[in-house]
Amino acid sequence: xxxxxxxxxxxxxxxxxxxxxxxxxxxxxxxxxxACRITGNEQDAEDAVQESFLRAHRQIGRFDGHSSxxxxxxxxxxxxxxxxxxxxxxxxxxxxxxxxxxSGDPTPERSALSGEIRDRMELALSELSPVExxxxxxxxxxxxxxxxxxQALGCQPGAAKQSVFRAVxxxxxxxEPLASGVKCx
Amino acid sequence: xxxxxDDELTLLHYGEAIGDLHLDECAECRERYDSLRRVLAAxxxxxxxxxxxxxxxxxxxxxxxxxxxxxxxRWVVPAAAALxxxxxxxxxxxxxYQAKRQPARxxxxxxxxxxxxxxxxxYLERSQIVLIELANADPDAALDISLDRERARDxxxxxxxxxxxxxxxGQAAIASLLEELERVLLEIEHAPSTMPPEELQKxxxxxRDDGILFKMxxxxxxxxxx
Numbered sequence: 586x587x588x589x590x591x592x593x594x595x596x597x598x599x600x601x602x603x604x605x606x607x608x609x610x611x612x613x614x615x616x617x618x619x620a621c622r623i624t625g626n627e628q629d630a631e632d633a634v635q636e637s638f639l640r641a642h643r644q645i646g647r648f649d650g651h652s653s654x655x656x657x658x659x660x661x662x663x664x665x666x667x668x669x670x671x672x673x674x675x676x677x678x679x680x681x682x683x684x685x686x687x688s689g690d691p692t693p694e695r696s697a698l699s700g701e702i703r704d705r706m707e708l709a710l711s712e713l714s715p716v717e718x719x720x721x722x723x724x725x726x727x728x729x730x731x732x733x734x735x736q737a738l739g740c741q742p743g744a745a746k747q748s749v750f751r752a753v754x755x756x757x758x759x760x761e762p763l764a765s766g767v768k769c770x
Numbered sequence: 771x772x773x774x775x776d777d778e779l780t781l782l783h784y785g786e787a788i789g790d791l792h793l794d795e796c797a798e799c800r801e802r803y804d805s806l807r808r809v810l811a812a813x814x815x816x817x818x819x820x821x822x823x824x825x826x827x828x829x830x831x832x833x834x835x836x837x838x839x840x841x842x843x844r845w846v847v848p849a850a851a852a853l854x855x856x857x858x859x860x861x862x863x864x865x866x867y868q869a870k871r872q873p874a875r876x877x878x879x880x881x882x883x884x885x886x887x888x889x890x891x892x893y894l895e896r897s898q899i900v901l902i903e904l905a906n907a908d909p910d911a912a913l914d915i916s917l918d919r920e921r922a923r924d925x926x927x928x929x930x931x932x933x934x935x936x937x938x939x940g941q942a943a944i945a946s947l948l949e950e951l952e953r954v955l956l957e958i959e960h961a962p963s964t965m966p967p968e969e970l971q972k973x974x975x976x977x978r979d980d981g982i983l984f985k986m987x988x989x990x991x992x993x994x995x996x
Contacts, residue, residue, distance in 0.1 A: 592897065593926075600837065606829045613825030621817035630817075635832050638897075646914075647907045664902060668895060673989050695941070702812060710815065724784055725813065731786060739902050739983035749965050750777045750782075760809045 590654040622722045623666035633665040660737035702763045709759030720748035754760045774799045894986050913965045922958040
């Protein structure tokens with residue numbers, strides 16, 4: 586099915602399930618990646634992906650178009666990913682290293698990282714609470730503003746900001762001694 | 771010259787604050803900023819790639835649930851009632867048993883709190899979904915909340931059972947959160963089925979100002995740790 590996301594949303598609001606299917610097909614992989622980063626676990630991420638689209642379908646009548654469909658969907662995904670972590674009763678997949686996600690293809694930056702930095706990073710990420718991890722992922726990888734992160738996580742912007750700060754402090758504490766050899770982007 | 775704090779440097783890095791002028795003048799802050807940038811540039815959270823067909827696979831998994839709306843969970847309230855009854859009986863039995871064996875010893879409130887926390891964990895999760903949907907709704911448009919009212923009514927019945935048990939077993943923090951949640955759910959249940967924008971805005975502000983969603987998350991985190 587052709588059309589922009591906006592056109593598909595209009596059709597989906599009118600009950601066109603084919604249009605919603607197209608939105609799922611377009612955004613599925615990215616939603617999975619976001620869920621995976623927040624949960625740190627493929628199984629939880631898969632659960633979160635399904636729940637995100639089900640929730641998006643239930644709420645699509647309320648999507649106002651002020652943000653892009655993708656941004657709106659990723660906010661829902663962040664929430665579902667946190668729910669998935671809670672359901673599993675674990676703080677993060679890093680506490681169960683055997684179940685962590687498999688690494689993706691190495692990027693040039695990734696190849697440049699030493700094993701020690703990677704170890705420290707895994708340790709630092711394991712020390713983030715689920716909310717800190719989600720807030721950091723939304724800010725650092727998705728480029729969401731603090732206000733939007735607050736909406737996604739169901740907290741006030743101040744609390745969202747503090748979650749980002751705490752995450753950055755923890756990462757900094759763990760990585761700063763070793764990151765001096767890494768080039769800034 | 772006052773320096774930028776680490777948090778201010780973080781905001782600056784993410785484009786949420788303006789402080790470039792200070793960085794031009796202050797070598798110390800510039801050095802700290804560069805260090806922060808190096809750290810954040812090194813952060814990676816690799817996630818497996820999914821191919822072009824992945825979206826179709828997801829659709830295949832959810833299609834049947836989308837076409838057929840899920841029936842309301844009529845079993846939820848009776849199940850909650852049974853659980854609460856069981857919890858209450860266990861609590862009383864434990865007290866009786868302990869009183870006979872060791873009259874001077876206080877009941878193990880930690881265990882009771884854990885049992886109740888686990889019981890309300892799923893309940894809080896379902897309540898959050900309703901509140902988050904309303905909190906994220908378009909604040910400038912009237913909203914049909916007939917489905918939310920129905921869900922609020924179901925949740926209220928459960929809430930009362932859990933709250934009364936929490937009060938009876940002396941778990942003030944849980945009781946207080948459930949009482950707060952009960953007020954919000956009552957408000958939703960009694961709202962008109964089409965909520966005008968100003969009412970929706972009030973509810974959104976209230977959810978944010980009271981921080982109830984945040985408190986529910988904190989309680990959820992406590993459940994996780996059990």
